Every structure is written in structure tokens, then in C-alpha cells.
Amino acid sequence: MTDAAAAPTGSRGQRLTYLVKRLQMAERARMEEALRPLGVTLGQYTALSVLERRGGLSSAQLARRHFVTPQAMQQLVAGLERDDLVERRPDAGNKRILRLWLTPRGDEALAACHAAVADVERRMLDALEPGEADVFALALERCLAALARPDDTADGSESEDDEPPG
Secondary structure: OOOHHHOOEOOOOOEHHHHHHHHHHHHHHHHHHHHHHHOOOHHHHHHHHHHHHOOOEEHHHHHHHHOOOHHHHHHHHHHHHHOOOEEEEEOOOOOOOEEEEEOHHHHHHHHHHHHHHHHHHHHHHOOOOOOHHHHHHHHHHHHHHHHHOOHHHOOOOOOOOOOOOO
16 A cells, blocks of 8 residues: 555544554553552563563563663563562573573462453453454554565565564
């Protein structure tokens, strides 16, 4: 789609990129509300979720996957460690590198967070007809893949990396 004037819009004429941003902001606000009673911030939930999928990351690696600076991640990790949600262990090959792992308490907290976030997602998806959530998810994945490709492959040709970085 090259003609900006012909770009798809929502029912009130809003650009799709604006609608995606509004959805992201509303979803973030609802997730923060759902996590607050659990004593977990959205940033902490994101970090814990990354460690659930990929335990043993360094703080710097976690920062890159979390899209924050290493300094911001150090503060976040310090709080997670203070709350006994993560622990740092020395790397087997380089004792100066500390690897992050979920603690049993972190696993429990994360399970409660997943349940709270699932309720938020269910609330959002209840607005869709049966089957629309799958179509929506596929469309979002295709959009992400298109934006993850270098500009010279944006013409629709296949890219080796169909997933966005991170």
C-alpha cells in the first residue's frame, strides 16, 4: 500500500496505526491495573515473562529483550531480587557475568500475573466474533514480520527472519 491517502482507517476515519497505538495504551493501562494488587509492575511482569521463556540471561541481555537501558534493567532486577522473585548466579564460563533465574516465589508470582493478564486479554477479545481473534492475531503477526524486514525486502519477497528482533 503506497498511497497514504488510501490507507485503511477505522470506522471514525482514524488511521490503523493510531488505532493500534490506542489499543496498546488501553491494554497497558488495564494490565497495570490487574497487576497492581499482585504487587508487580508491568515492567517486572515483562522481565519475569522473558526469564520464564529464557532463564539464565544476563541483565544486559534481558534489557535488550525488554527494550530498556542496562541501567534501567539493573534497577528493575535489584527490585526483583529484593522481592525474591529472581536470583543471580555466576556464569559457569565467566564468573563476572551474573545470570538471572526465576525463584520458586517468582514462578508463583508469575502464574498469578499470567492469570490476571489472561483476564484482561479475555475482556479485550470478548468484543470479537468467533474466529476474529485468530484472524486478528495472524494479521498482527504479518504486520510485525513486514516491519521487521529490511526495507529492500519490503516488496513482499521472503525474508530469512520472519520474527521481529527480541
